[in-house]
Amino acid sequence: MMGIMGRWQSGASGRLKDAALGLFLTQGYDGTTVAEIAAAAGLTERTFFRHFADKREVLFVDQDEFERVFLSGLPERAEDPMTMIVGVLDGAAALFPEDRRPWSRARRSVIAANEALQERELLKMSSLAMALTRALTARGVDAASAALAAETCVTVFRTSFALWVAEGERRTFTEIQNAVLARLQALLT
Amino acid sequence: MMGIMGRWQSGASGRLKDAALGLFLTQGYDGTTVAEIAAAAGLTERTFFRHFADKREVLFVDQDEFERVFLSGLPERAEDPMTMIVGVLDGAAALFPEDRRPWSRARRSVIAANEALQERELLKMSSLAMALTRALTARGVDAASAALAAETCVTVFRTSFALWVAEGERRTFTEIQNAVLARLQALLT
Incomplete structure (x- = not known):
């Protein structure tokens, strides 16, 4: 069976994520155990814990990679x-090709149903904004401008992400993000 | 003794806040007990718990009032x-008159030293952005524009607040906020 993950990830880690997300969607995040996830993926709990520290990390394990790629579009100078x-x-948009949309949509729906996961996601976005602020400061941008630019990037990204995963949305992440940035520019003038 | 609170609050609640903040600054947030706060204010623990659910609430008790005033500047139509x-x-700036600056500066310093308090503050700002998004949506603004405008307001506010409480800063909150908004507009063009 081709799972929610689609083609963009494979291997034990991908199978576990796919199984977990399917269970979270059908029986709820709180109602799903690691044992069930491992069984649904045809793997052992021990294998699960080789890939993830805990159940929650299935949804957040890519954070370091996410931040790295998010920042990769920042010019060196x-x-x-x-x-x-x-x-x-533009770097952020590269993280969200079309074949990731079903996974992102499902993940978003699981997180929206659970307050603790929403808080975790919020902290992830805050961490991202801080990393970007530091990267901008390192390029000589003053602290207040760096914080403003970083928070604005994250706001545009989050707003675009919410639109991208909406039911029926067909535009690419890049198309949506360009439209959102243009709208923000229009709002502020 | 005129405490950190200055003239802007008084009564048992104000004395407790003042005592708590002083203790948090000198012996750390985690190292301070409710019993010590009550004793330093010359009040009983029972009185403390009439005003605050727990120690943390001393720093966050004004959230509802904060959101209410923050939104009060939004035009009715x-x-x-x-x-x-x-x-x-402009409504937000009214929350931060000059005589509140010492308290805000001290509060900021306590929060900056404690990760759990930082998370709580982040959630408070997120809650504020969501309340503002809802208020804008109720005035007919489409969802994406409302979220963008609300997040941008909160970003400008947070950046301004960080500057306002910086050591040696003398500009008023309004002056800082106008400058930050102008800088954001310049960044985006």
């Missing part, structure tokens, strides 16, 4: 702030 | 988004 923001947003 | 953003920011 200082440019004008808008060029840097656009570079970061 | 729909205006163009920029007018609504400026209205909200």
Whole structure:
């Protein structure tokens, strides 16, 4: 069976994520045990814990990679702030190809149903904004401008992500993000 | 003794807050007990718990009032988004008159030293952005624009707050906030 993960990940880790997300969707996050996830993936609990520290990490394990790729679009050298923001947003969009949309949509739905997971997601976004602020500061941007640009990037990204995973949405992540950035620029003038 | 609270609050609640903040600053948040706070304020623990659910609430008890005042600057009827953003920011600035700066500065320093308090503060800001998003949506703004405008308001507010409480800063909250908003507009063009 082709799971929610689609083609973008495979191996034991991918199978476990796929099994977990399917169970979270059908029987709830709190109502799912690691034993059930492992069994649904045809693997042992021991294998589960080789890949994930706990059940929650199935949904958040990619954080380091996420931050790395998110920041990878930032130009090496200082440019004008808008060029840097656009570079970061383009890098972020690369994380969300079409074949990831079903997984992202399912993950979003699981997180939306659980307050503790929402808080974890919020902290992840805050951590991302802080990493980006540091990266901008390291390129000579003053602290207040760096924080503003970083928070704005994350706001545009989050808003775009919410639209991208909405039912029936067909535009690519890049198309949505360009439209959201343009809308923000229009709002502020 | 005129405490950190200055003139802007008084009564048992104000004395407890003042005593708590002083202890948090000198012996750390984790190293301070409710019994010590009550004793330092010359009150009983029972009185403490009439005003605050727990030690942490000393720093966060004003959340409802904070959100209410924050939103009070929003025009009753729909205006163009920029007018609504400026209205909200002006309302927010009214929460931070000069005589509150020492308390805010001390509170900020206590929170910066404690990860759990930082998370609590982050959730407070997220709750604020969601309340503002709902208020904008209720005035007919589409969901994505409302979220963008609300998050942007909170970003400008947070950045301004960090500058306002910085050592040596003398500009008013309003002056700082106007400068931060102008900087954001410049960043995005």
